[in-house]
Amino acid sequence: MFGDYSLSDLGAIFAMQGFAGLILFSVFLLMALGLAIIFGQMGVINMAHGEFMILGAYVTWLTSNFFQAHLPALFGGYFFVAMVLAFFASGALGMLVEWGLIRHLYKRPLDTLLATWGLSLILQQCYRSIFGAREVGVDLPQWMLGSFQVTDAIQIPINGVFVMVLTILITCAVAYILYWSRWGRQVRAVVQNRVMAGAVGINTEKVDRYTFALGCGVAGVAGSAFTMIGSTGPTSGQLYIVDTFLVVVFGGAASLLGTIASAFTISQAQSTLEFFLSGSMAKVITLLAIVGILMLRPQGLFALKVRK
C-alpha cells in the first residue's frame, strides 16, 4: 500500500495524518480518562459514557448558537465558555446519576453494566426528543480554521493543536487532582481499599459521588472537542465507547501515563492507516494489533510494580 509514494511523500503523509489525528487523540484521551477514573474508583463500567460526551457536544453546539445569535462579536471565544459549560453539565448529570442509580448498585457490578446501558438508551431518546434526530454541527470561529504551513507538503491544523494543548492541560489538572491534592489522596485510598478508607475517616460516599461527576465532566469536555471532528447526533456517542474501552484496557487500567500513551498510539494508528485504507479496514488492523499486544502483555502497556 505504500508502493506508490516516494519516501518524502510518505514522511509528509505520516506527519499530516499525525496532526490530523490530534483531535481524535484528544477525544480518546479525555474519554478514556473519564472512563478510567470511574472504573478505577468504583469498579463501574459506565456504558453511558458516550452519552455524557454527547451531552457535552450538545452543550457546545447550544453555546455556539447562543454566541452566534446574541454575542457575535465574541464568537471567537465561544469554545472556552462551551468547554466549561460542557464540563459542568455532564458533571452535574453524572452526580445526579450516581445519587439516583449507581450508588444503589455498587455491590452488583453486573447490574451497573445493565443499568448504565439502559441509561445510555434513555439519554439517547432524551436527546432525540429535545434536539431532534438530525445531526447538528457547529461552526468554528475564523481563527481556528486555518493551518500552520510548516513545509510545502506539511500543514498543521490550528484547531487540532489548540484542542490538543487544552487536552494536555486538562490531563495535567486531573493528574494534579489525583496525585497531589488532598482530595486525590482520598480518592486513591478509596480505590485501594474502600472499607479501610472509611475506617480511617474518609467519607467514601462523597468521594464516590464527586469522582463519578469528575469522570463524567471530563467526558463532557471530550464532547466539546468532538464537535470539531464530527457532527453531533443522539447516537454519536455509541461509536466512541468501544474505542474508549480499548484505550483503557490497552493502557493498563489505573495508569495515567498508560492511558495517554495508548490514546496516542491508537488514534495515530487509526488516523494514519485511514489515509491508505478504508476506515473500517484501519479499525480492523488497529484492533488486531491491540489484541496481539495484549496477549503478550495482559496487564496493558503500563502497570504499577508493588507488593500487594
Place this chain on the structure above:
Amino acid sequence: MLQISGLHVAYGQSEVLHGLDVAVAPGEIVAIMGRNGMGKTTLMKSLMGIVPTKSGSVRMDGTEVSGLRSWERVAHGLAYVPQGRMIFSTMTVEENIETGLVASGDKAVSDDIYELFPVLLEMKKRRGGNLSGGQQQQLAIARALATKPKVLLLDEPTEGIQPSIIREMARTLKRIRDERALSIVVSEQVLSFALDVADRVLVIENGEIIRDDARAGINEAEIAKHLSI
C-alpha cells in the same frame, strides 16, 4: 469512654457475637483474648461499622454510634488498626498517614507521630506496600493516630511479629496511652503481650465474654487454659 452493651452481631443468619457487654474507661488499656474464630475481629469490625450491628448499643462518650457509618465513627473518636494492617500499598508512607488527617482536620502530619515511629520518617517517600510486616504495623498505628482518636482499636497487632519487637510494641502502646490519654482496646492471642500491656484482660469464647479480670492479681493459668486448644 467506650460502652458496649448487649451487642449482637451476625453474618447473615449465623450469629457470631451473642450479646457482649464491655465498658472501657478513659485511659484504660483492655486486652481481649480468644482463640481463632472466637469473634475478636468481628467485634472490632462491628465497632467500626464495617459489619452491621444486629442489636445492642455502642456508645462513645455517651453518644450512640452503632447506626453510623465508619467515617462518622472515626469523627466520634474511634480509630482502627485492622488484622493484616490493610495499609494502602501503592501510596507512600507519608500519604498513608495523611489519609487519617481528613478526620482530624489537620493540615500536616504532626511530628510526634514520627517521633513515636522513627522508621516511618526515614521511609516517608517509600510505597507502603514495600515495607516489612513490622513496619507496616507501625504505619497502620500511625495512620490511626493521625485521626486524633479517643479510643484506639487494635486487632491482633502481634500477629507475625518476632518476640523482641512484640515487647517493644507493648512499650509503644503504653507510651501512646500515656502521652495522648486515650483508651486502647487490643485483641490478642499472645498472653505475655496482653499481661505486659493491659490494665484489664477479657476472654472471649464463642461470641461471649467469659472472663473479665483486672491486671493486678490475675490468674495466668486460668486464662491460659482458655487459650490452649
